[in-house]
Amino acid sequence: MVAVVYWFRKALRLHDNPALIAAAEGASSLYPVYCLDPKTCSRARGAWTNPNRMRFLLESLADLDASLRKLNSRLIVLHGDPVEALPAACKEWSASRLAYELDYEQYSLRRDKAVRSQAEQAGLEVVTRVGHTLVDPEALLLLSRGAPVTSYDKFRGLLAQELKARPVTTLPPPASLPPPGRTAAPHAIPSLEELGLEPMGDAAVIARGGEGAALRAMEAHLRRRDWIASFEKPKTSPTEMLAGGPFDAGAGRSTTVLSPYLTFGCLSSRLLYERVAAVYAEAAPRHSQPPVSLHGQLLWREFYVCCMHATPNYRRMVGNPICRQISWGEDAALVAAWREGRTGYPWIDAAMTQLRREGWIHHLARHAVACFLTRGDLWQSWETGAAVFEEYLLDADEAINFGNWMWLSCSCFFYQYFRCYSPVAFPQKYDKQGAYVRHWLPQLARLPAKYIYEPWKAPIAVQKEAGCIIGVDYPKPIVDHQAAAAATAAAPASARPLLAPPPPSPRRHPHDPRPHAPATRSAGGVQREYGEDGRGVRGPQGGQGGRGARRRQWQAGCRGRQAGGGGWQAQARGERRRRKAEEALLVTAHPRASPQGSASICALWVALRGE
Secondary structure (H helix, E strand, O other): OOEEEEEEOOOOOOOOOHHHHHHHOOOOEEEEEEEEOOOOOOOOOOOOOOHHHHHHHHHHHHHHHHHHHOOOOOOEEEEOOHHHHHHHHHHHOOOOEEEEEOOOOHHHHHHHHHHHHHHHHOOOEEEEEOOOOOOOHHHHHHHOOOOOOOOHHHHHHHHHHHHHHOOOOOOOOOOOOOOOOOOOOOOOOOOOHHHOOOOOOHHHOOOOOOHHHHHHHHHHHHOOHHHHHHOOHHHOOOOOOOOOOOOOOOOOOOOOOOHHHHHHOOOOHHHHHHHHHHHHHHHOOOOOOOOOOHHHHHHHHHHHHHHHHHOOOOOOOOOOOOOOOOOOEOOHHHHHHHHOOOOOOHHHHHHHHHHHHHOOOOHHHHHHHHHHHHHHOOOEOHHHHHHHHHHHOOOOOHHHHHHHHHHHOOOOOOOOOOOOOOOOHHHHOOOOOOHHHHHHOHHHOOOOHHHOOOHHHOOHHHHHHHOOOEOOOEOOOOOOHHHHHHHHHHOOHHHOOOOOOOOOOOOOOOOOOOOOOOOOEOOOOOEOOEOOOOOEOOOOOOOOOOHHHHHHHHHHHHHHHHHHOOOHHHHHHHHHHHHHHHHHHOOOOOOOOOHHHHHHHHHHHHHHHOO
16 A cells, blocks of 8 residues: 655646646555645745635636546645645655655745655655656756856757757647545635635736636637737837736737746646647748747747746845846835835836736836836835735736846846836837726726826816826835936946946957946937837937947947057946945945935036036
């Protein structure tokens, strides 16, 4: 008699579940368990205090239980720390084997190490399998010699090597499972009310939890074969709303909204990868490519998981070897205003309101609010923002969430700090009339489109007619965006998110004497703001002055230096001396909330530069 405990964690499904198949091999009885861990379902992680996220989890567990019962089994729900609850359950059921899918989140690694140690001390066989990712992250680390890979292109090269050696394969759901033995308690799935949470109406629900809902949503998208083949993430819209009602496979959204199912493991990333590859094969060679394609989105997921697995202290700045050490501000009032949608910038406030109510916002909205909180406007730590996202997002994934926040704050992966999302100009690209803002901020619904993104500019007569007095019914801006963006663009190295220069671009000439701070002026001398693609918005004096213009300017300088006999060396020495002088004069701080302070730092920077 071989009794086996299978521990469900993220793989809340029967299809493509290698660890479950391994657990059932040779077993006479199989106990499928899920443990409600207070350390992952707590205020710090958001599940128990966020009814939306907890509802999704409970629905996923109920769906899993229904699928298991069709196989003469059932789900057993334990409560408490798995380090204590699992050994006790294994002892009660006289289990000789414990099986589970590997999880690479940093808390999960510590927890699993403790669980494995106790199980092996008790004489249990511990069986683990990779199932949450396309490939084994350990295999990728071997290819990178254990170093975290922070370049997406380099990572794709390593992943291609691994996929060539071990192509993606999937497993069908089991046709049968050994029945569980008797248990001393029913171990039923709790309700929201039993967990002390208020029941939710359907209005705030964009996706039902569970493997069945995940597979239906995937199939609905795969039927749109031309859309799948041509999908490019940057071309999707952050302001589109549900048109077909909730639970309709993300109807009305410009993306798949499959991310919650991947996070909870209701949908196998390998199955999705295979099914999308089949569509690509039909469309070949006319289909989109990574990083913007649907395959590219799955590769981003792999990229961040691999990076997290190789990086100690991934969730924080201090002690994180890939993260720039920046003196962020600590203003609880600014953070609270951002979190609660009270910044006075309707685009930012609408996105944060949607996040709190639905547990989901489009990736471009995530980028915009993250940039606003960190380097763009408020100069608050990315760790604070990542914690808020982790609490509210249905698809909160440690690797992706914290990696994206490092990216958007220019702390790692991406260093072009001058590319800031304008909370006024950026949303107008997608929604000139402000329908998205009017939906999430009904107090602004009657404002003319001219003022929907800048309501403080509306004359008082217009405000009264719209029934929304700025400063009373809707807050005034908590920061001057233009001053804040100018401070980031103009500040020296000691006061911006680049305490050390990034590695030089492979496209730059090794003798290029320019400082690492990129040009932020257009051909007409106008400060530029950038969209998500990095292209400048044309200023009133004309010219975009993009990469090509800067390259031509540099090439002209090279010709001049060649004619002058190597003057670039003297320029480089002068630049180094100037930087040292700047760092001696300026502290590592950013006068973010004060327009006067921003102006003073800009003036000092101009004086030091001799402009």
